Amino acid sequence: MKKAAAAVILLAAVFLASGSFGGNGGFDTVIADVQTEGGISEEDAAEDRASQIDTSVPVQAGSRIAAVSKNVNGEFWDLIQKGMEDAVKDVNTAYGFESDDKITMTFEGPNDELNVEEQVNTLDAVIAENPTVLCLSASDMDSLQAQLESAAENDIPVIAFDSNVSENQLVTAFRATDNEYVGELAGGKMAEALGEKGKVLVFSAQEKTESAQKRVKGFQEALAEYPDMEIMDVIYMDQVEDMRTAMQEAMETHSGVAGVFCTNADTSDLYLELEQGEDQPVMIGVDATSKQQKAVQGGREYGIISQDPYEIGYQTILAAVQVTDPEADTEAELQKTVLLEPAWIDGTNMDDPQYSNYIYHS
Numbered sequence: 001m002k003k004a005a006a007a008v009i010l011l012a013a014v015f016l017a018s019g020s021f022g023g024n025g026g027f028d029t030v031i032a033d034v035q036t037e038g039g040i041s042e043e044d045a046a047e048d049r050a051s052q053i054d055t056s057v058p059v060q061a062g063s064r065i066a067a068v069s070k071n072v073n074g075e076f077w078d079l080i081q082k083g084m085e086d087a088v089k090d091v092n093t094a095y096g097f098e099s100d101d102k103i104t105m106t107f108e109g110p111n112d113e114l115n116v117e118e119q120v121n122t123l124d125a126v127i128a129e130n131p132t133v134l135c136l137s138a139s140d141m142d143s144l145q146a147q148l149e150s151a152a153e154n155d156i157p158v159i160a161f162d163s164n165v166s167e168n169q170l171v172t173a174f175r176a177t178d179n180e181y182v183g184e185l186a187g188g189k190m191a192e193a194l195g196e197k198g199k200v201l202v203f204s205a206q207e208k209t210e211s212a213q214k215r216v217k218g219f220q221e222a223l224a225e226y227p228d229m230e231i232m233d234v235i236y237m238d239q240v241e242d243m244r245t246a247m248q249e250a251m252e253t254h255s256g257v258a259g260v261f262c263t264n265a266d267t268s269d270l271y272l273e274l275e276q277g278e279d280q281p282v283m284i285g286v287d288a289t290s291k292q293q294k295a296v297q298g299g300r301e302y303g304i305i306s307q308d309p310y311e312i313g314y315q316t317i318l319a320a321v322q323v324t325d326p327e328a329d330t331e332a333e334l335q336k337t338v339l340l341e342p343a344w345i346d347g348t349n350m351d352d353p354q355y356s357n358y359i360y361h362s
Contacts, residue, residue, distance in 0.1 A: 046090065049314075053094035058328035059321050061101035066131035067316070068123050069109035070139035070163060070209070075360035076265050076287050076309045080162070081107045083313025084135075091321050103321060109137075113266075114206055114238055116140040123147040130154055133320040136171075137162040140208040157323040161316040163211040173319045177307040178339035179211045183218025183263075185344060186284050186305050190223070190259050193282045193302050197228035198258030201250055201281075203271055205264040206238035215263045215286065232257060237267065244270055257281050265289050265360075272300065288345045288359050296347055303346035306358040311340055 067084055071077050088105045097103060108126070110118035116139045126134065127150050134156050138144055141164065148170040151158050160174040168174065190200060202219060205212040216234055223229045232254040240246035247270065251257060259282045262268035268285030272295050280300065285292050288306040295301035315338060322334055343358045350359065 046086065046093075049086070050090040050093040053090060053318075055095055057322060058325040059091065059095055059103070060132065060324040060326070061095075061097055061103075063103050063132035063321065063324040065103065065105045065133045065135060065317065065320050065324075066126045066129070067105060067107045067135040067161075068119065068126055068137070069107065070119060070137045071111070071113035072107065072109045073111050074265055075289050076307070079309035079360060080313040083310035083315075084317045085313075086310075087314045087317035087321075091317070103324075105317070106131075110139070113139050113209070116143055116208070120144065120147065124150075127151055127154065127156065131156060132324050133157050133159060135159045135161055135316050135320055136165075138165045138210065139163070139206070141166040141210040141213075142208065155326070157320075159316055159320045159323075161312055163209050166210070172323055172336075173334050174337045175312055175315045175319055176211065176339055177312065177342055179214035180218040181339075182286060182305050182307075182342050183215040183220070184222045185218075185342060186215075186261050186286070187219045187222025187225075189303060189305075189344065190219075190261060190282065190284055191226050191229060193284075194229065194258050196226045199230050199232050199254060199256055200259040200261065201232055201254060201257050202234040203243070203247055203250075203260065203262045203267045204234060204236045205267060207236040208238060212236070212263055219261055219263075243267070244274070247271055248274060251281075259284070262286060265292075268292055268301075268304075286342075288350075290361065293350060293359065296345070296350065303344055305342050306345045306355075306360075307342050308340055308357045309360075310357055315340075 069077060084105060084107060088103050092102045108122055119139045120143065123144065124147065127147060134151050136158055144165055145167060148158060148165065152170050157172045158170060160171045162176050164174050165171060200223065202216060204216055207213065220231060223231060233250055235246050235250055237243045260271060262271050262285045265287035268287065269289055269291045271283065272291055283301045284303055285301055286305050288304045292301055292304050296303060319334060343355055345355060345358055349355050
């Protein structure tokens with residue numbers, strides 16, 4: 001068998017909940033630097049992952065895991081779902097679950113993360129089906145309290161992923177990128193690109209999403225270290241009628257803008273669709289979508305702060321299966337928060353196998 005990827009070892013540590021991350025058993029925030037080794041076939045990788053799972057951890061056979069995402073469209077979300085599905089397969093393999101004993105998973109949500117009402121309705125329907133565990137990525141960090149309370153009343157543990165809720169006492173665990181660091185890294189790279197001076201615009205995903213708030217905060221704090229740099233405006237998708245028009249108007253209103261930071265895949269891809277003149281601002285985006293990869297290669301984008309959505313999905317399921325057995329006291333040993341570090345992707349490392357998990361594909 002080929003050597004297991006570094007990420008696999010990390011995932012096993014999460015699943016074992018052995019305190020390997022330096023916490024003392026339960027509610028610490030863990031910052032995890034995850035990078036995978038290239039050259040491992042899919043079959044070998046699956047075998048490696050399953051072999052790292054400690055089957056002494058109690059898992060209830062036949063458990064049903066329901067994942068409700070804030071969006072189900074796009075390369076990022078496709079990879080989240082793939083990571084979840086592979087984790088379910090690996091757990092079933094490791095435990096020898098077959099037929100009705102297999103762990104199962106569903107993945108649903110709106111086609112647009114701005115559609116909070118649809119996510120709320122989906123959550124209501126999913127909770128009514130009484131899954132063993134609910135995995136949730138919140139479109140609106142303040143609008144799901146009733147659903148969380150309903151899950152608690154029905155003894156359904158909740159594992160948040162990607163974007164948390166503001167009042168997270170009813171959330172058992174959280175698996176995501178270190179989103180504040182996403183913003184900090186983008187700010188540092190923007191200062192580098194602009195020689196530490198210039199006007200900058202921020203185009204963000206919806207303001208009511210926790211991940212977007214943290215990215216904007218990190219970016220603002222990073223640029224505050226540079227007295228000759230100024231953020232002229234922060235425009236959120238849920239605060240305007242049409243984001244494309246709002247972007248164009250902002251560019252026209254704030255003449256002389258030297259840099260643009262787009263906080264997620266949707267805003268980044270949308271910005272790249274705008275017609276621009278020869279004197280284009282330096283652009284830094286988030287999530288290495290196919291469109292952004294081409295933009296970096298073509299010189300239209302300085303670089304990308306990219307996440308590892310596959311690992312987010314995988315770790316979310318590993319956390320979920322750990323709380324499936326109501327007779328086991330594993331919840332107290334589960335790390336409350338695990339955050340994965342993002343990676344900087346530009347023309348120098350886009351083809352490096354070490355960063356393959358950060359490069360998205362259809």
